[in-house]
Amino acid sequence: MSATGSSNPEYVNSRVRARRAALFDEEDYRKLVRMGTGEIARYMEETEYETEINALGARHSGVDLIEYALNRNLAKHFHDLLDWADGQLYTQIANYLRKFDTWNAKTAIRGVYSGATAEEIGTDYIRAGEFDDDLLDKLAAAGSVGEIVELLDGTIFDEGLDAAYEEFQDSDVLVPLENAIDKTFYEHLLDGIDTGTVDRNTPTGLYLEVLQAEIDFRNIRNALRLSRTGTDLNPDEYYIEGGKLFEEGELRQLVGSFDDLVEHIRTSTYGDDLDEALADLEDAESLIQFEHALDTALLEYSDALSYTYPISICSAISYILAKEREIENIRAIARGREVGLSVEEIEQELVVT
Amino acid sequence: MIDALPELTNVVLDSHSAIPKEAGAALAVGLAALGTGYAQRGIGAAAVGAVAEDSDNLISGLIFTAIPETLIIIAFVTIFVV
Numbered sequence: 309m310s311a312t313g314s315s316n317p318e319y320v321n322s323r324v325r326a327r328r329a330a331l332f333d334e335e336d337y338r339k340l341v342r343m344g345t346g347e348i349a350r351y352m353e354e355t356e357y358e359t360e361i362n363a364l365g366a367r368h369s370g371v372d373l374i375e376y377a378l379n380r381n382l383a384k385h386f387h388d389l390l391d392w393a394d395g396q397l398y399t400q401i402a403n404y405l406r407k408f409d410t411w412n413a414k415t416a417i418r419g420v421y422s423g424a425t426a427e428e429i430g431t432d433y434i435r436a437g438e439f440d441d442d443l444l445d446k447l448a449a450a451g452s453v454g455e456i457v458e459l460l461d462g463t464i465f466d467e468g469l470d471a472a473y474e475e476f477q478d479s480d481v482l483v484p485l486e487n488a489i490d491k492t493f494y495e496h497l498l499d500g501i502d503t504g505t506v507d508r509n510t511p512t513g514l515y516l517e518v519l520q521a522e523i524d525f526r527n528i529r530n531a532l533r534l535s536r537t538g539t540d541l542n543p544d545e546y547y548i549e550g551g552k553l554f555e556e557g558e559l560r561q562l563v564g565s566f567d568d569l570v571e572h573i574r575t576s577t578y579g580d581d582l583d584e585a586l587a588d589l590e591d592a593e594s595l596i597q598f599e600h601a602l603d604t605a606l607l608e609y610s611d612a613l614s615y616t617y618p619i620s621i622c623s624a625i626s627y628i629l630a631k632e633r634e635i636e637n638i639r640a641i642a643r644g645r646e647v648g649l650s651v652e653e654i655e656q657e658l659v660v661t
Numbered sequence: 662m663i664d665a666l667p668e669l670t671n672v673v674l675d676s677h678s679a680i681p682k683e684a685g686a687a688l689a690v691g692l693a694a695l696g697t698g699y700a701q702r703g704i705g706a707a708a709v710g711a712v713a714e715d716s717d718n719l720i721s722g723l724i725f726t727a728i729p730e731t732l733i734i735i736a737f738v739t740i741f742v743v
Contacts, residue, residue, distance in 0.1 A: 318706040
């Protein structure tokens with residue numbers, strides 16, 4: 309509702325838990341992977357997604373319909389979350405939901421860069437973040453990438469974006485802009501938490517722990533990708549501060565040797581959770597399975613924390629993560645069915661806990 | 662010093678205290694009511710949340726909200742003891 313007053317974790321917690329329990333489970337996914345896109349849309353119409361499918365059914369069809377319905381539903385649920393929360397809880401959830409501001413900013417930049425119409429960009433937005441509709445519409449209607457950078461003045465993305473824009477003007481690739489946005493988001497995640505003094509057994513401490521895990525996993529993912537592809541990009545450019553796994557500068561050495569990197573992760577605090585995945589990684593050719601293992605580990609980690617400390621933001625975060633997974637899973641199924649992947653191939657793409 | 666304790670207790674009990682017995686009982690009931698209210702604040706909020714998501718939770722929500730009532734009921738006994 310607003311950032312004033314005291315938090316109301318009891319109320320938010322019980323609503324969030326009810327919704328968490330209502331998410332699709334393994335059984336649903338097993339049915340979904342055997343359906344065509346039309347059937348998936350029908351199946352969704354009988355569940356949680358009824359309103360969105362009905363609202364969009366006239367304008368879109370097939371995979372697009374599913375995708376837009378998913379995005380809209382996601383936005384609705386996260387809006388609800390902000391509606392319920394008060395006080396400090398609201399601030400923390402809002403901080404976390406800025407994730408969608410990064411998504412929207414990137415969507416706008418990519419859309420404008422590729423010459424998409426304002427309406428096309430508008431349908432790809434996930435309206436769940438801090439940006440209001442007005443700003444989002446202006447972003448979509450912007451004539452050039454430079455205009456977007458100007459519009460983002462005064463938001464948290466302001467600081468990194470100007471330098472990135474110069475780089476973009478030199479090279480005409482979007483990567484520096486997107487990196488700048490992502491990095492700013494992750495570095496602002498820990499705003500307002502004093503990482504040095506906070507007690508691990510308080511709600512804030514646990515909140516910090518989930519966020520650090522997320523940052524660490526993001527760093528692991530980037531490092532492994534860089535290491536696997538063997539490019540000579542400077543890993544420090546992709547390094548996100550705030551995690552506890554890597555120190556700044558340490559990454560450069562580790563990326564050089566794949567085995568050292570894996571060993572570093574294995575001996576860290578996440579070693580136990582990722583043990584199996586790391587063993588697979590050493591034989592496997594692709595990183596995809598490992599990245600899914602990272603996602604699963606993060607989900608389980610946040611779930612575990614939400615049980616240790618029910619009166620905190622942890623259950624809300626665990627719900628946000630789980631909901632996002634569900635959206636991505638359904639999208640993977642729909643896209644996979646459309647291009648004719650086999651059931652087994654699609655099942656490999658799913659992250660189910 | 663320990664020998665003196667029973668005597669001291671008697672003195673304290675006999676003397677006319679600042680708070681009359683009836684007022685003490687009233688305070689006890691009132692404070693217990695505050696405690697009940699505080700406990701119900703959290704449970705009630707959670708229960709309303711659960712009912713809003715699924716009205717099947719109404720019965721269990723009501724039961725859990727009523728549990729702290731035991732506090733005030735037990736405190737009520739004080740009135741008859743005095």
